[in-house]
Amino acid sequence: MKEFAYVRAGSVEEATSAFASHPGSRYLGGGTNLVDLMKLGVETPATLIDVTRLPLDTIDELPDGALRVGATVRNSDLAAHPLVRDRYPALSQALLAGASGQLRNAATTGGNLLQRTRCPYFQDLSKPCNKREPGSGCGARDGVHRDHAVLGHSAHCIATNPSDMAVALAALDGRVELDGPEGARSVEAVDFHRLPGDRPEQDTEIRPGELITGVVLPAATAGLPSAYRKARDRASYSFALASVAVVLRLEGGVVGHAGLAFGALAHRPWRARRAEEALLGAAPTRAAFEHAVELELSEAQPLRDNAYKVPLARNLAVDVLTRLTDTALTGRAS
Amino acid sequence: MGNHQHHSRTTLRVNGKPHTLTVDHRRVLLDLLREDLGLTGAKKGCDHGQCGACTVLVDGRRVNSCLLFAVALDGCDVTTVEGLSGDGEEPHPLQTAFLERDAFQCGYCTPGQICSAVGVLAEAAAGHPSHVTDTAAPSGEPVELDRAEIKERLSGNLCRCGAYPRIAEAVEDVIP
Amino acid sequence: MTGSVGAPAERREGREKVGGTARYAAEFHDPGRAQAWPVSARVARGRVTGVDTADALAVPGVLAVLSHENAPRLAEPDDPTLAVLQNPRVPHRGWFVALVVAETLEAARAGAAAVRVTYDAEAHDVVLTASHPGVYVPEEASGGQPAVREQGDPDGAFGSSAARVDVAYRVPPLHNHPMEPHTSTARWEDGRLLVHTSSQGTGAVRVVLAKLFDLPEERIVVTAEHVGGGFGSKGTPRPDVVLAAMAARETGRPVTVALPRRCLPAVAGHRAPTLHRLRLGADEDGRLTALVHEVTTHTSRIKEYVEHAAVPARVMYAAPHRRTVHRVAALDVPSPSWMRAPGQAPGMYALESAMDELAGELGMDPIELRVRNEPDVEPDSGKPFSSRHLIDCLREGSRRFGWDGRDPRPGTRRDGPLLLGTGVAAATYPVMVSPSTAAARALRDGTFLVRTNATDIGTGARTVLAQVGADALGVPLERVRIEVGSTELPSAPLAGDSSGTASWGWAVHDACDRLARRLAEHTGPLPEEGLDARADTKGVADAESDFARHAFGAHFAEVAVDTVTGEVRVGRLLGVYAAGRILNARTARSQFVGGMTMGLGMALTEGSTMDAAFGDFTESDLASYHVPVHADIAEIEAHWLDEEDSRLNPMGSKGIGEIGIVGTPAAIGNAVHHATGVRLRELPLTPDRVLSGLLDRRA
Structure with missing residues (x-):
């Protein structure tokens, strides 16, 4: 790790202007991924701008019934917040399915969205990786890629996004709020992360110098039945092999709203729009769920060693859809 | 606070005692405890937040001390295994x-x-x-x-x- | 002996460990201590053509950069993995090619990142297959075991057997990953070398350092006061201790080399992958007629280590026609080495899985199948067993586990999306013992001091040896103090092969027994310096025995397999052991349960993947190499029989550190088959494999 300068920002304006005046800056949130990558030499900032003490550490209800989560709210506090647990259970469950208690106590909302892939080739400076070093090649495509993408990958990159939280945000129609040199703006959570294409070095749509200031959970999905489920190699403290977040509203015996997003299948949380369309207006039967999910996954392009992800994702989605339906119909969790 | 230097004066309260040190910005809390303060109770098992051996309490919350730059903890309260029993002789x-x-x-x-x-x-x-x-x-x-x-x-x-x-x-x- | 031995005495070093004051090898803050960081080779085979240290030396705080170009020349070690920085040859990826020494950890790491090494890379060959053209039959397998044993006509007998199983199993490379990475702190003082190291045996470390640095052993002190686990990987000295001693000599400073976790897979050994072919032939009554266990494994280019996985088949079952074979290919891979129950753990996974398959073929209860094949003598040697009691373990386990009345049909028990099953497997581990010395002293204040260079790697050696000493002396435990973990103490073998307690305990027993007799003859007050006795078990402990001596055990597992995800959860693990006399009920239980936990990891979560293109293990950290976590472990029970065996050692004990892992993977695998009807023959049983198996079965 190279030496670096350190700036503690007291306000968003201070942070973004410090970023502008210090070439090679990075914002420091909980550090759970950035410090890790700095130790590996993957990240080499000249200056760290500490944003953990910005006044962005609250969760507030907005007048329209939406919930605004500050960027520095820690993952554990977000997961435990009564309004989040009651109105957006998939988000709370996704957070709690990730990492460990210690990491969730440090990791921030903004930082969680900006964590990098855990692809072993990305983390190893001695190997080629187009994401880390554009043009160097991809070690994973013909290498060890059991954990890699089956959807939306490119010749340049087959990495997956490791976040659990981002999958729930995508399904819940969350928005990401940003502030930066060109002012404040927001983007749909589902559009925040990118597919790799020929620019795998670019994980998200964030612009240079922009800072995540918060995440907004909309009123529209507040209180809807939702859930998150993840499959993994050990019972806790490991990244997803596949995961799914589902938001489901039944109306008059048919699906009135479905939000479905997969994790660990692609370079970004994979919002399953085709499946959602197929579900809208359909009776909530297992057959309908299977049909819709298989429609979505029909475009999967598994690699040599990760074809299992397709049936795994299908099973997870059908299972969560079925359980949410049972809950909606019986009024209690099954 | 802001400069192009690579070291900063940092004050931490560790097991109830304040310590002011000039820390290399790269120094994580775990190494500060072990190398600067001689508190070797917190262990280095992986140095990357993957094992939990370095767990300590910062402002009462458990965290991986290997992933926290000490400079960012200025003013924080740290409790390590050595400080769990407080001033008393009795173990926690x-x-x-x-x-x-x-x-x-x-x-x-x-x-x-x-x-x-x-x-x-x-x-x-x-x-x-x-x-x-x-x-x-x-x-x-x-x-x-x-x-x-x-x-x-x-x-x-x-x-x-x-x-x-x-x-x-x-x-x-x-x-x- | 009555009194202390067998009692659940509390760990002697427990207070220091829970209080955070127990000191490990990196925690000796000698004034001026420097830190070092290794640089790993980036090619799998080739030569270093240049080491550009200019940038590294320019990093503030960097004191020195050592490489083969400037490092002190060492004598050639017996273990080629310790010839670090001696020549430009790169035998595998991750081999150390330089070491940066600096004032601080941060400077050392930054310096290591700034060293520019160039290579002349050569084509490498790292992928093991059973048909690899380089496979050969070695002269012997690890532990001095014959590579091949054959009796009768196994092929003919197998061919004419009424019931047959001919199956292949794969166990992946596995990594020990003790929680404390391999670490050494070294300093030179007046021509003496003083080392704190994380090792399972400091005596061997001193022997190696003496040879490498051409020093008399008397001028070297090696201590290992507390060791954060080893599981075999610290059974031999590792490059950290050689590098620390070298760097300390070059810089004139105390130097700590604490290996980064990511370096361990390449330089601290691994359990070599094993490809098994098992052929079991039996008559209609389930009596084995033929047993053929053939194992193919890999070793490195620089060191032949042959995982002796076919050896347990020489011990377990009465089959008149038998063949056990080890084959190995030397590849451009890191050197494999000992990992908990080397040989036995992968070998018994394959053998005990195949026995389960044979029971299925015969429609016979798997416990009954084992009962019918219980040998009268050790099949391979023809020696009688000093004690065996495997059937008693199976019966006792069956009773405790509730095996009777088990529905043998696979894939028939459902709880919602879960498929439920139970499995059983036998376990064995040989009784090993080495000569040791010990000293005991009676002091005027009525206390006793027992000294031996045992190493307590977490087994509770201090505690157990004090118990053995107290009983031999006939005094209460609290009057016996114990010193271990330093070459300044009477010499003793390493903590490995489940042999430590037997070896050290024998010497402690004899020394204390001798002291007790001296005291009985002594009249009047003790002299100022106390009264001494010493013991050396050479020629006694290592005497050839007329008996086959092994511990045995039975493992039972209950699993739930999620048909949605393929995730396997173990609800219950139960082990029953016949392991001689249990010397400390508290620490012994921790040993058994710990072994079973590692066995659960071997069954379900652990495995390393050799990257064919790059020649290293992809799982290089603890996020990707999945050691089981708390949530993976449900109920684990360990029980033991009151086994008396007078043909072992004065304590009547067998080793207990390794047998817990041995039968666990097969028990879990057999339970997964019972739950699902799917027989998966490659570990670990991760969701991808299990789900794919479930889908194949449905299709």
């Missing part, structure tokens, strides 16, 4: 429970397990749910720590000797 009840249950073998993960368990007890009392908490449980209420809760919540602390069952028992022993 969790330390006693670990001894009585033989909840360790090589001992290398033990300080992290104990600090983590202190954090677990506080988090459950504060109503923090876990992955295994019943999703129908009332929000904001303290969570009762059954065996499954303890195991899930301590899963960020690896133990290669396999003392897990005994550790869970030791934590159960101190649940009020």
